[in-house]
Amino acid sequence: MVEGGQTCDRRLVIHAGLGKSGSSAIQKYLRDSAGDLRCADACYLGMYLERGDPLSGAFASADDLQRALSDDPAIEDRLVALLTQRIQGRPGIKTFIWSHIGLAVSAPLMARVIARLTPICKTEVVLYFRHQASWLVSAYLQWGVKHKANTGPIRSFSEWLPEARSRGADYRQVIESWREAIAPQDLHVRSYDLAADVVTDFLTTMGLPIPPASDRSNWHYQTPDAAVLTLYRLYQGQNDAEAPPGVLQRALAASGVEKKRYREVDPASTLPAGLEWTNFVERFEADNAALARDFGLILNAPSRGPAQDPQHAAPAVVIPALLDMIIAMERRIAALEKRLKAPDESIS
Template sequence: MVDVVLHIGSGKTGTSTIQRVLRRNGDALREVGLLYPRTPGRARHTQLGLFVRPDDERVGHRDWLIGDYGDPEEFRRTFRRRLDREIARSGAEGVVFSDEGLFTAGERAIARTARFLSRLGGQVRLVVYLRRQDDHLVSRYQQVVKLGEVARLTTWLAGQDLARTYDYHRRLAAWGEIEPDAFAVRRFEGERMVGGSLVGDFLDAAGIPLREEQLTHTEARNESLGAEAIEVLRILNLHRVEHEGAEPGLFGNHEHVVRLREVDTGPVLTLPGPELDRFMAAWEDSNRRVAREHLGETGDLFGSGRKESGTTTEQRLDPARLDHYLTLLEVPEDRHDAIRRIAVREAAH
């Protein structure tokens, strides 16, 4: 019987930082009887999220489509066998899992997660971080463009199932159905974190008996890109889709993102203030219920206000600026003309 800490996200709340710290500090975790297994993934436990999804959901999921997992039935059997073996060999008293993709899982996947956890037999602690919805929204759009999205922010937003992601009370109620022994709900706000540190706060939320100074890790870098850089990536995504046969949303731009982070690309893309206010108003009741039921507080869930400085609502790249980015990103010259035509077309809309 092993206890489980299950970190379900949500996405864009420092999950990559948490996962890197857990991966790099296996020895320290083992000293306190914990295992951060490699079977589900070296850092993010993507395969756990895929394992608990029913086959009809799994095979259409982005994580499945970009992976090379073979036959779904064989994947499920192999995953379970390898994970059981890894846990048994470790001798650990507890296991820590982390996959932000689980946050928006459907009812069937949550029920399958409950059955998976019951097999392990110990106590279960759920950990989730919540980020102010309007702040999360614009950060999430950046992420999907980095992963191959081709739509503009407003078009992309119109096609999203917002309640599935941003009705936090509904999401937490769905996960509460597994009846965890502890449910740690934290706000992704620096001033609310233990010691002002995400890592320290996660250790506290997860009940891991280690201090941050006992762990090896590097500070997370701000990965936000300016609106101009995001539009450059979107144009490059369009080129890959229109000229190279790539599927929107099913490829990455890691090398480009690394280079773009090194230069100033201007203010961050967002939506007009009135639109963001309406967006937040839609979740006001849900947020208050989360504050009351999970944190024992009355009033607003989030203390921080909407970000207004260093932002822009203009999603446009001046075609005259394109060559600067083609050089910075070392894009092969034989692609330049086609990319320029796309940049001119997109700037005209």
């Protein structure tokens, strides 16, 4: 079949997620490897079809597309129009790749979009799944804590679990909905747990060139360290609305804290207290009596021991991260001050 001079031997590959199953690694590779993809007559359309010339009706961000999937009554027409323009606008490309985790739970909508795109391309869909327990923990830390997707206080893990269904937690329902949306041979259900490297697995599944062995170096996003997650909890816990990580994430990245790993340090005082303190003081009585007798040096025993730790101290795990942020900011401020002073010094 022919439309606009293009035959339907062209294909659209939709990487629909799930999120927290290697999607960031796949997206990063696709963003960074335009040259390798072009050699295979392939191109990456982005997360929200943003890669290419600006188009009318385009989405402003991946979050904008995520909202539109559920809130925009014209979303079907909008997606068909954008995808048609992207595909027909690149006559030398045979494989187009689109990756957005919100598509995992949008099979009925995408079935209609895919059907309308049939005259210009065939479509294949790739889904990745990991064990439910590890997926739910990772998903909670992402959407329950770091990018708080609910209003009100941060919810506990058990309180958040019912929300996981909207992210694809019911694997059977996700798979069956896609089996109804697309031909079985065009649906690729993959195990994240069995993939030594999810990027290589994705490329192999899609028949695209494979990068050199990476020993998981393609992994783009890892669950933040406990110290960093505690900072997110403290920050997001003050927001009653849905709260993207925004400013805090930029500060963590700029200060080198975001991907650092911290060791646990007990900040509790190791100084003696109570009877231990009394016994410690008494150890010096004989020596001090001799000092008084021999040299007239009179030393008075302290009347009380060191101050005790507060009962509700701030979570100690965040302190090293905060110190790193403060030091990083101090260095940046010092560098700026030096640059500001440089003209005056050159004049003198």
